[in-house]
Amino acid sequence: MTNIRPERRPGGALASRPLHFIWIADCSGSMGVSGKIESLNTAIREAIPHMRDVARENPNARVLVRAVKFSAGAEWLIAQPTPVEQFEWVDLQASGETDMGRALKLVAEQLKIPPMELRALPPVLVLVSDGQPTDDFATGLKTLLDLPWGKRAVRIAIAIGEDADHDVLQRFINNPELKPLQANNSEALTRYIKWVSTEVLKAASAPQSQGRVSSTGNVVIPQPPPDPAGAPDVW
Template sequence: MPKRPGGELATRPLHFIWIADCSGSMSVDGKIQALNNAIREALPHMRTVADENPNAEVLVRALKFSSGAQWHVSQPTPVVDFKWTDLPADGVTDLGRALGMLAEQLRIPPMSDRALPPVLVLISDGCPTDDFNQGLQSLMNEPWGRKAVRIAIAIGEDADTEVLQKFIGHPELKPLQANNPEALVRHIKWVSTAVLKSASAPASQATGVVSGFNVPIPAPPVSAAGPQTADDVW
């Protein structure tokens, strides 16, 4: 292994965090079950991507928010060991609280200053019921919050895409719209594979089309706001 100042080139941690809306509206039309199924289906693909990128150690966590927020999986877990337990849906949409809790975990410590930019994936079907802007500011006050790759998936037409766009913080990357289970699976697989691969690859190997991020982000598989179809159920 080649030497460099400071020692050998070592594996760097890459924190991948799901931020899942578990409010009562997610129980309607099977949204929460579709979300649980989509993440579970994505895990084998995430493990494959991680295996192909030996320079990064992919560590996965999950944060849920409804009436308040809680860590669903609190410990940064190697993707090979990560297991998904189904989320229930109940309560309101305290997204601001969730972002504040996320900010606490992106400080140094517990984060390492030699980590790769985290990947934060926010999935929501409604509007925040608490102070979203304060939570977002807390996240942006942390260097790893600003440097993170922030992706948002809007479930259904009632999702507040303006809030999701603020979370992303980049004009060229729009919230991904999922109006049915198939679209949700497609978007979650894209985040779990293409985005994860770019985030974990050495800079010399990364190829992307969305500029302005700390890592090149590949183009989403479909337009973020495509035409309505008969298959739309949310």
């Protein structure tokens, strides 16, 4: 896969390459406490215009967005890969458990070839959770990372509150150069969601990203923003 050459349009211009951006969102019962689910819905909805701006700045990438939700089981919240220009967020509701492993299996099914395109850019997977898996996380993660596109994906994890399982989120990232982002209030969550939607998306979608890889072989990700000064911890 590393030897794939970018496709060119007639006349020599680079054709746009698909970049799949997938939210993997925890909507277990604990996400209904202290406004966490409302803050997540608001943060993603507010980030969408910024994602559109990034996509417009790089016509060589065709950004396609969708979302998985997991609680008691997992399912596609938005199943169709949707051009970011047309993407609209569907609000999550909190209930049930934390079947994170099932969510990763759902994502893995979509990163097989097909339906995943050979000429795609590395997908961006953003896992957001406030707790610990209540199902077989290890099998779900292995299913994802055993796939070439699962291994090459840019994997970002955001921990909401102090009860989030950092060990699990670090295993999902599977990159010693990246750590889970800790959001203990809505301000921090909003800042991290925007960072993922802009700076991470830029890094993954830039034409030169194919040559800008870390020691692990993944796309180099910029430093995340610092925690907002003065915001109290509420989660």
